[in-house]
Amino acid sequence: MTCWTQVTAGKGRVSKGRALSSIRACFFAGAVAVAGMTGLAGAAKSETLGETLAWAYEYSGLLEQNRALLRAADEDVAQAVSQLRPIINWTADITRDFGKAKTSGLINPIRSTNFNTGIVLELLLFDFGQTRFRIDAAKETVLATRESLRSIEQQVLLRAVAAFYNVQRNRQFVSLRQNNLRLLRQELRAARDRFEVGEVTRTDVAQAEARVASTEGELAEAQGNLAQAVEEYRAVVGRTPGTLRTPGGLPNLSAGIEASKNIAARNHPDILQAQRQVASADLTILAADAAMKPRFTAQGRLGVGEDLDGSDYTRSGSVGLNMQAPIYQGGLLSSAKRQAQAQRDAARGNLHVVRRAVIQDVGNAFAILQSARVVREASREQVRAAEVAFRGVREEATLGARTTLDVLNAEQELLNARSNLISADVDVAVAAYQVLAAIGQLTAKDLKLNVQTYDPAAYYNLVKDAPVPISRQGKQLDRVLKSLGRQ
Structure with missing residues (x-):
């Protein structure tokens, strides 16, 4: 104007x-x-x-x-x-023993290679x-x-x-x-x-x-x-x-x-x-x-041992209950x-x-x-x-x-x-x-x-049961995480 x-x-x-x-x-x-x-x-x-x-x-x-x-x-x-689920771990080790030992006046060399592997399971009971x-x-x-x-x-x-x-x-x-x-x-x-x-x-x-x-x-x-x-x-x-x-x-x-x-x-x-x-x-x-109170668990183990310098082997397993306080x-x-x-x-x-x-x-x-x-x-x-x-x-x-x-x-x-x-x-x-x-x-x-x-509950509902990656819920969770990453 x-x-x-x-x-x-x-x-x-x-x-x-x-x-x-x-x-x-x-x-x-x-x-x-x-x-x-x-x-x-x-x-x-x-x-x-x-x-x-x-x-x-x-x-x-x-x-x-x-x-x-x-x-x-x-x-x-x-x-x-x-922590309420079974805890399963695998173990493996290879050991080389060397040295010498005297037995009945005879000296014998110690040379052996051993391989051991196993699965250990632990489950909380109470x-x-x-x-x-x-x-x-x-x-x-x-x-x-x-x-x-x-x-x-x-x-x-x-x-x-x-x-x-x-x-x-x-x-x-x-x-x-x-x-x-x-x-x-x-x-x-x-x-x-x-x-x-x-x-x-x-x-x-x-x-x-x-x-x-x-x-x-x-x-x-x-x-x-x-x-x-x-x-x-x-x-x-x-x-x-x-x-x-x-x-x-x-x-x-x-x-x-x-x-x-x-x-x-x-x-x-x-x-x-x-x-x-x-x-x-x-x-x-x-x-x-x-x-401060005792803790009760069940334990199990399966193991395999091989003598790599010979044909000896072991196959073993164990189960047991454990109380720790x-x-x-x-x-x-x-x-x-x-x-x-x-x-x-x-x-x-x-x-x-x-x-x-x-x-x-x-x-x-x-x-x-x-x-x-x-x-x-x-x-x-x-x-x-x-x-x-x-x-x-x-x-x-x-x-x-x-x-x-x-x-x-x-x-x-x-x-x-x-x-x-x-x-x-x-x-x-x-x-x-x-x-x-x-x-x-x-x-x-x-x-x-x-x-x-x-929705604050959507992600919680996917993870609250602690899914593993190979489960159906775990795969669905992977898709959600990829979607979040693209945002």
């Missing part, structure tokens, strides 16, 4: 009052146009917040990292389960539940890691929400500053023309020049902030933002603060993770206590149990800390949201009042009752009011999603994003 009133000397010259009125009206129209810019942009094909969150969910390296950590925790279960406790502790750790992954997912999506709205905010700031600068330059040209015909003083021109220079600096700052917001968006989402469409509505937060705190106490991933860590620590204590291990087992108890106490303390922190976060999030809503309403009133004041100052300037500086100040106040309203709208939107995250409901599933959500 371009507005300009040419002021010239002689016949047909536009008066100071009419020139000011034309320029002020142009500024007011430009401000209104900037305020409606987001709605007009939405008419073209644009990116929604849901699409942005879906891209962030699929792109996030942080999520990939923690999914891999979850798979590693799944393998701890498989390794613990394997260990007072030590292995079972370790399996259950590993399962609790898996469940805790799943909740950690859900917490990371919330962090990723909340960061994407903030990046989306910050790009919108800074784009509107740049547009607002560009429009203001364009109009101020027009006003500066008008002031110079009026100065040439003697309608204003040099002071009026200098004031307009100062305001143009100030706005140029503000525009540069706004453009720098926009560049940073775009980089943040690209880092989170994995692509450069296009035209971003403002969502039609915000998350439904009809539940009150107390109800939300209760929901968070039951379902927030940080609390559930801490609870699982306590359960795992309790089981680890039971396993450490069982490690610790007597003294330098205090190792007692220390391990005390360590497990200390870790259990730490996990319980952490649970209390996390519970209080989550409840506090919910309260803080609601307070921030309520404050943002009040600020937004105040900003709307500020814009309304600034528009009225701007019109009044403009009209008074046409009558000579106001100076150029008065009008410039009124323009700046209106500009600041509109900037505050833009920020207030963004702050309310981000605060609403912060409430969802504080409750524990800012996940791809809760938001119904159009993505294929990661």
Whole structure:
């Protein structure tokens, strides 16, 4: 939009009052146009917040990292389960004996080469539940890691929400500053023309020049902030933002603060993770206590021996039961149990800390949201009042009752009011999603994003029984691992 009133000397010259009125009206129209810019942009094909969150969910390296950590925790279960299976090893050795021996006064050389091979089998029969406790502790750790992954997912999506709205905010700031600068330059040209015909003083021109220079600096700052917001968006989402469409509505937060705190106490991933860590620590204590008790195993062996220097050979086998119990291990087992108890106490303390922190976060999030809503309403009133004041100052300037500086100040106040309203709208939107995250409901599933959500149980179900590579389940697991490697 371009507005300009040419002021010239002689016949047909536009008066100071009419020139000011034309320029002020142009500024007011430009401000209104900037305020409606987001709605007009939405008419073209644009990116929604849901699409942005879906891209962030699929792109996030942080999520990939923690999914891999979850798979590693799944393998701890498989390794613990394997201790209940038969352990089979093969052995082989080749021995060269040399020397001499004196028998009945005769010295005979010793030269023989023997080869021995065999298979050794060991099966755990009973260990007072030590292995079972370790399996259950590993399962609790898996469940805790799943909740950690859900917490990371919330962090990723909340960061994407903030990046989306910050790009919108800074784009509107740049547009607002560009429009203001364009109009101020027009006003500066008008002031110079009026100065040439003697309608204003040099002071009026200098004031307009100062305001143009100030706005140029503000525009540069706004453009720098926009560049940073775009980089943040690209880092989170994995692509450069296009035209971003403002969502039609915000998350439904009809539940009150107390109800939300209760929901968070039951379902927030940080609390559930801490609870699982306590359960795992309790089981680890039971396993450490069982490690002090006897361990019963069955053992079997098949062996073959060959004399490579002759025709002698052996074929042998054995089976037996074994009981092993610790007597003294330098205090190792007692220390391990005390360590497990200390870790259990730490996990319980952490649970209390996390519970209080989550409840506090919910309260803080609601307070921030309520404050943002009040600020937004105040900003709307500020814009309304600034528009009225701007019109009044403009009209008074046409009558000579106001100076150029008065009008410039009124323009700046209106500009600041509109900037505050833009920020207030963004702050309310981000605060609403912060409430969802504080409750524990800012996940791809809760938001119904159009993505294929990661199933944390899929890999666990493949490995929980510790499959061997040659089994059908093991071959299926190999295909899954190859697929993960290509991602």
